[in-house]
Amino acid sequence: MxxxxxxxxxxxxxxxxxxxxxxxxxxxxxETKILFTSNNADGNVNIYNVTNINSVSKSTLTTTATAADGVYYDGDENLVVQASRSSLGLEGYAGVSIATSAINATVTANVMSGLNMTSPREVAVNGDFYVVADNADADGNSATSDGRLFIYTKSGNNFTLRNTITTDIKLWGIIFIGNDLYAVADTTNELAVYSNFLNNTSTTTLAATKQIAVEGIVRTHGLTYDAMTDTMILTDIGDAGSGTDGGFHVIENFNSKFSGTANGATLAVNQQTRVAGSNTVLGNPVDVAYDGATKTVFIAEAKNGKILAFNNISNGGNIAPVYSTDLASASAVYFYSE
Ligand SMILES: [Ca+2]
Ligand SMILES: [Ca+2]
Ligand SMILES: [Ca+2]
Incomplete structure (x- = not known):
């Protein structure tokens, strides 16, 4: 912002x-509200102006990437960043101003990292630090849960790899709350936190500071946090093979609920609001973004190939999206307003 x-x-x-x-x-x-999205079908960045959710317009940045995941926008630098799953590096596209009404353009990656990664997923940003979750098996034994977090520093036109952290959970969604990095433990219903994450400056293995289960979720994947409303949202993809069993959980007063749940304990489902069911179009919601001002949830729905928005979530349940548009193999969403 x-x-x-x-x-x-x-x-x-x-x-x-x-x-x-x-x-x-x-x-x-x-205020202008923009949803940046990535996908694994053509690797382009589709940009939705969601200032008025009843009148959404779309533009497209055509990239050389053919598949991409985590996406981010730095409004001060007019820089769109995504994790390319075709080049296996971070790619930044400069000169993207949302003040321009139509952002359609063919872009080249002019801010880049080395091609260090194996299977990049979500991106989390803290100042000049860009952290990418890589969900490839880290130790050559697929029976053990692990993954790697790549920590890049942005300087000029480069993302420089500072160090990597090997985790003892499988990775997908990550997000910072202050200096703490929250990560879903993929293939489970658990949420982990790494306190003062960026203080880990060497390449090493790191155990979570704390890890809790989130009751009601089968398999969480994406997460987002809104500081203004202290709201955490976690997605549930259910069975990865099913396109009808997805959902998301809204956790208000997140900080007190998370601190009030002991390490290894479970946050009760009655402390959360669940949205799921046949009207929701949720199958494998892999990423989520949130506009706390209007309580609008944005979803990258991979299985059904959609970008979805929900804005009547207070009672949860089997509600229909207020906005739905096709985006094949949608992989990530990032909400930005200014
Ligand atoms: Ca392993
Ligand atoms: Ca599913
Ligand atoms: Ca995201």
Whole structure:
């Protein structure tokens, strides 16, 4: 989010239709809301203007990647970043301004990492640090759960690999809350946290600081956190072979609920709101993003090839998406507003 927001003084443009007053009503803040998405079908970045969820427009960055996962946007740098699953590196596309109404363009990766990874998935960003979860088996024994976190530092036109961390859980979704990195334990219903994650500056193995089970979830995959509303959302892909058994869980007052659950214990389903069922189109929801201001959940639905949005989630249940559009092999979503 940009630090300086666009402020429009309605007095200046009202041309007498609205009387100007001294209260805050005379200042309207114009906010643009954008959903960046990646996919494993053609590797392009599709960009949805979701400022008005009832009138969504789409543009496309055509990339040289043919498959991609985790996606991120740095508004101060006008930089779109995704983890390419075809080149196996981080790729940044510069000069993408959301102030431009149509962002359609053919882009080249002008900010790049080395091609270090094996199976990159979600990207989590903290300042100039870009962390990528790689879900390839790390120790050559597929019977043991592990994965690797690649820590890159962005400097100029490079993502430089600082170190890698081998975990004792399978990886997919990751997100920072402050300096703590939260990760789903793939193939389970568990959520792990690595406290002060970036303080681990050497290439090593690292156990989670704490790991809890999330009751009601079969197999979690994507997660997101909104600090303004202290809301965590975790997706549930259920059986990976089924396109009808997906869902997501909304956990409000997340920080107190997570701290109140002991290491190894279970967060009860009655502390969460579950959205699932035949109306939801949720099969394998692999990533999630959230607009806390409007309580809108955005989903990358891989199995059914959709980008979905839900905005009537307070009671959970079998609700229909407020927005649905086709995106084959959708893999990741990132919400940005300014
Ligand atoms: Ca292993
Ligand atoms: Ca499923
Ligand atoms: Ca994401």
């Amino acid at each position: 940009k630090t300086i927001k666009t402020i429009v003084f309605t007095c200046a443009i009202a041309i007498g239709l609205i009387s100007c007053s001294d209260d805050n009503n005379s200042i309207a803040q114009v």
